[in-house]
Amino acid sequence: MTIQITEDLLVKDIVNEFPKTSDVFKRHRIDFCCGGNIPLARAVSEQSADMNVLINELNEVIQKENQTDNLEVWTDSTSEDIIEHVINRYHRPLEEELSQLSPYVTKVSRVHGESHEELLRVHQLFYELKHELLEHTSKEEESVFPLLLKLEDPKVENREEIISYIRELEKEHDHAGSILKELREITAGFIPPADACGSYRLVYKRLEDLESQTFMHVHLENNILFPRYI
Incomplete structure (x- = not known):
């Protein structure tokens, strides 16, 4: 739009x-x-x-x-191009959004948590997700992605070890997904209550957007990139 x-x-x-x-x-x-x-x-x-x-x-x-991903393009792209896209399209914006959203989540929880106790859990889950995702993306960029590209060489010796790292990333994706699922459940689908102020509504909308971007990010890795090697 x-x-x-x-x-x-x-x-x-x-x-x-x-x-x-x-x-x-x-x-x-x-x-x-x-x-x-x-x-x-x-x-x-x-x-x-x-x-x-x-x-x-x-x-x-x-x-x-307004940027969107054309997934058909990425199914026909090289792994190196996909990795570069994931880093630039998802990792960097994710780091920025987690940093910028944090004070809003904290403020809304502090101001409205007494009358809306679910916000205390939202605060806890958000910071758990933030820690998980930042650690996860750092691991991908610093170690796993470079190792994954080595699998392009059929003569690579530690293939099973590298694949085990990919499996570990998939488990971390699952855990992030479970946190997002609980966030959606306790916020009634990210729908703010009738008495929610602007900041309250903003937090719910941005959490929903974060969920959407994370799902696209994980889809590119789990369903397009990783299956090439597993």
Whole structure:
């Protein structure tokens, strides 16, 4: 979906459509949560921000959010190309998103956890997932991916050992999937309660987007890349 950023759009509507634009508004000290029910022009004026700079940054984020994968392309690609794509399309954005989403999850849990106890579990699960995924992607890039490419050589001697590493990655994918499954269950499908504030809703939307991106990431590895060697 595309959206034309105009000065009369409400700040909250932009964030609702593209949750990661919240990071842009935060940088410019524009309140997208409680104060988001105002036109972009007014928000920019109140903060003495530069409208052109802001719109350019918003469009850059929206363009990234609109990126999709054509899986048919990757089935016919080399393993090296797939690995490079996974790193650039998923690992780097994942690291950025986990870092940027963390303070929102913490804030919502702290402010609303007393009246919505499930948020305490959301906080716990998110940070468990964050730790798992960062450790996992680091292992892939630093050791397993380079080893996997060695399997292109039929004469490689430690083939079974390398395959065991791939199996280990698959188990880690399963564990991340189980965390995401529990997150979806305790948030009722990432649907916020009626009394949820803007930040509360933002966290649920970005968690759902994180789930979607993680599933695509894992699909490329489990169902396209790894089966070439197992």
